[in-house]
Amino acid sequence: MRTTLGTRTVAERQSPVAATGLAIEVRDLRQRYGTFEAVRGISFEVRRGELFALLGTNGAGKTTTLEVLEGFVAASDGQVRVLGHDPYRDRRALRPRLGILLQDGGFLGDLTVAETVDLGRGLVQDTGRRPMDDVLELVGLADKAKTYVRQLSGGQRRRLDLALAVQSCPEVLFLDEPTTGMDPEARRSTWHIIQRLRDAGTTILLTTHYLEEAERLADRLAIMHRGRIHVAGTVEEVVSSAGDRITFRLPANRPELPAFLPDLEGAAPLVTASADDIWVTYALDGGADRTHAALRTLITWADEQGVTLERLGARSGTLEDVFLRVVEEGR
Numbered sequence: 397m398r399t400t401l402g403t404r405t406v407a408e409r410q411s412p413v414a415a416t417g418l419a420i421e422v423r424d425l426r427q428r429y430g431t432f433e434a435v436r437g438i439s440f441e442v443r444r445g446e447l448f449a450l451l452g453t454n455g456a457g458k459t460t461t462l463e464v465l466e467g468f469v470a471a472s473d474g475q476v477r478v479l480g481h482d483p484y485r486d487r488r489a490l491r492p493r494l495g496i497l498l499q500d501g502g503f504l505g506d507l508t509v510a511e512t513v514d515l516g517r518g519l520v521q522d523t524g525r526r527p528m529d530d531v532l533e534l535v536g537l538a539d540k541a542k543t544y545v546r547q548l549s550g551g552q553r554r555r556l557d558l559a560l561a562v563q564s565c566p567e568v569l570f571l572d573e574p575t576t577g578m579d580p581e582a583r584r585s586t587w588h589i590i591q592r593l594r595d596a597g598t599t600i601l602l603t604t605h606y607l608e609e610a611e612r613l614a615d616r617l618a619i620m621h622r623g624r625i626h627v628a629g630t631v632e633e634v635v636s637s638a639g640d641r642i643t644f645r646l647p648a649n650r651p652e653l654p655a656f657l658p659d660l661e662g663a664a665p666l667v668t669a670s671a672d673d674i675w676v677t678y679a680l681d682g683g684a685d686r687t688h689a690a691l692r693t694l695i696t697w698a699d700e701q702g703v704t705l706e707r708l709g710a711r712s713g714t715l716e717d718v719f720l721r722v723v724e725e726g727r
């Protein structure tokens with residue numbers, strides 16, 4: 397198990413980066429495994445007290461990036477700073493100030509929850525750590541203190557991972573897929589815990605495959621694909637970059653129609669045809685005015701073709717739309 401535990405309360409700390417307000421700085425980071433470049437020149441910053449979400453496809457390089465920031469490996473190239481320090485070179489000084497939840501924690505099944513937390517506490521210096529009861533209460537395991545780890549569900553084990561990561565009151569918390577394996581209710585209550593930690597001033601960098609998780613929690617986010625950051629900004633900025641979507645269905649007995657579909661406000665149609673259906677989607681970049689104009693053009697076209705646009709709808713783009721566009725463009 398690679399779990400790093402910190403020591404002091406957030407308020408007690410003085411940081412060289414306090415003046416700049418940046419907790420994490422990444423400049424042109426590249427990370428190689430042999431000749432394979434898993435991270436290909438990424439840059440981003442996380443401000444103090446901010447929750448930053450790193451999203452991305454499988455194998456995009458999120459965990460690799462976290463491992464560099466956590467100080468487990470040196471960066472192949474580029475510059476990284478955590479609380480003003482080089483996380484690899486200064487790892488001894490930095491580790492007590494970081495909380496780390498790895499993608500795969502590893503527990504001894506024959507220990508109880510309380511014994512596991514206690515074992516973790518042995519690695520933490522005395523000052524600034526949360527009392528055991530507070531830690532278990534925080535992660536919702538207060539009634540499981542005497543339960544053996546092997547009897548915990550997958551979601552409860554993930555909470556135990558979280559308990560070990562936060563018991564030192566870390567200034568910066570790295571959460572690698574914190575809610576994987578949790579049911580929707582457990583995920584929501586874990587979001588609540590993460591929000592509480594953020595509200596208490598903890599800087600949090602998390603990776604997730606759940607877009608709703610990023611939308612709910614993140615102040616800012618970045619989407620990675622194949623080692624690069626393709627989109628970054630506040631949740632609002634990123635979602636609004638998705639523009640609007642118009643979708644409708646054409647009758648399957650008019651297979652010639654898609655060839656005559658117009659471009660709308662510069663957007664070409666995306667057609668998905670099966671034996672029963674022809675679905676059409678337009679992704680529009682402009683605002684509501686342009687979407688209205690596009691709808692008028694479309695209805696005129698349908699009248700000319702003598703066809704009804706079934707299930708016609710217009711909606712705002714979503715984070716999922718942005719994500720899928722990144723994947724599509726990055727192929």
Ligand SMILES: Nc1ncnc2c1ncn2[C@@H]1O[C@H](COP(=O)(O)OP(=O)(O)OP(=O)(O)O)[C@@H](O)[C@H]1O
Nearest residue numbers: 429432433434452453454455456457458459460461
């Ligand atoms: N130790 C390693 N040796 C060689 N290649 C590795 C190693 N660790 C990761 N990789 C490769 O680097 C790339 C990035 O992996 P990484 O685990 O950082 O991605 P990720 O974005 O966290 O993916 P996921 O969302 O699937 O967890 C992948 O192609 C992976 O196969």
